[in-house]
Amino acid sequence: MKAKDYREQVAARLGTATQATFAAPTTPEPPVVAWRAALASLSSPSSSADNRREALQLLQSGTFLEREFDPVRAEYVDALRRSTSDPSEDVRRYALGVLMSQKDDFARSRLVEGLQGTAAALLPPAAALSLLARDDHASIGAVANQILKSNTDPAVRMQAVRVLARDPSSVQGLEEILHNKDEFREVRRAGAVALKNLDPDRFVQSATTILNDENEFPDIKSTVGGALELDGIVPNVTRPGP
Structure with missing residues (x-):
């Protein structure tokens, strides 16, 4: 599969996940809208552990879009580091796994x-x-x-x-x-x-x-x-x- 085709598939997934998980409008939105919604979900006291895990997965998928993801990349790294202290072990494990794959000193x-x-x-x-x-x-x-x-x-x-x-x-x-x-x-x-x-x-x-x-x-x-x-x-x- 070509890189361009893969990026388009990821972008489509991001749009679908945003509508289903974060209640985005029915009209197509730029991927950055999905990523901002995911970051907001991670910070929300009302988000369940499943939603926080899905938000991290959604953001991680966005990293394959390279330049498009740059506006939220630093915020994502910060969110990953905060998630290492999440009450849910599943969320902590996911965040630490991503960070260690990046050889992150904090993790x-x-x-x-x-x-x-x-x-x-x-x-x-x-x-x-x-x-x-x-x-x-x-x-x-x-x-x-x-x-x-x-x-x-x-x-x-x-x-x-x-x-x-x-x-x-x-x-x-x-x-x-x-x-x-x-x-x-x-x-x-x-x-x-x-x-x-x-x-x-x-x-x-x-x-x-x-x-x-x-x-x-x-x-x-x-x-x-x-x-x-x-x-x-x-x-x-x-x-x-x-």
Whole structure:
């Protein structure tokens, strides 16, 4: 689909959504009218959480119209940042997701502060780490390592490991996680993926060691073996004697 055709579709959607959600007049309106109505809905005490979420989605759709959206772009960013404190977790999650895709410093700081306990958490730890995993900011790896030292929830630990996939200083720590048989196996599998992403050569060495370990869990062997196979690598595996 051509960019021009896509912009026209988005503009049509904006007009429809404005009439249905924000009670715009029946005559077609410029897209900016829909965006102003959405911004007003976000600020209205009477707006429901569903309406606030729809307003954010409507505004996010408008960003594809590039120059047409410029008059309200700064207001939209401000609205997103305010929405990180919305009473609805669903609205907070959406706003933070958009901001983190833009590598927004404000959103990053708020998520990190929540994980560190220096401010109210905006999202549960696993969800916060999942969003932070999109960012390669230097401070994120340190936060993930702190979580691994203090949190025993496997879902949280798995997300922390995924964050480390963007941190080159974490290769040794990821190797330790991959080889730790006391670690949750889903966390070890995430560690395998992260290590392969950061240092393919070290991953091959670790995978070969695991495949040669008669006492290793079969699913861990399957994970590392499958990763090597995808890359066309044949590991040096010692076959057991008769």
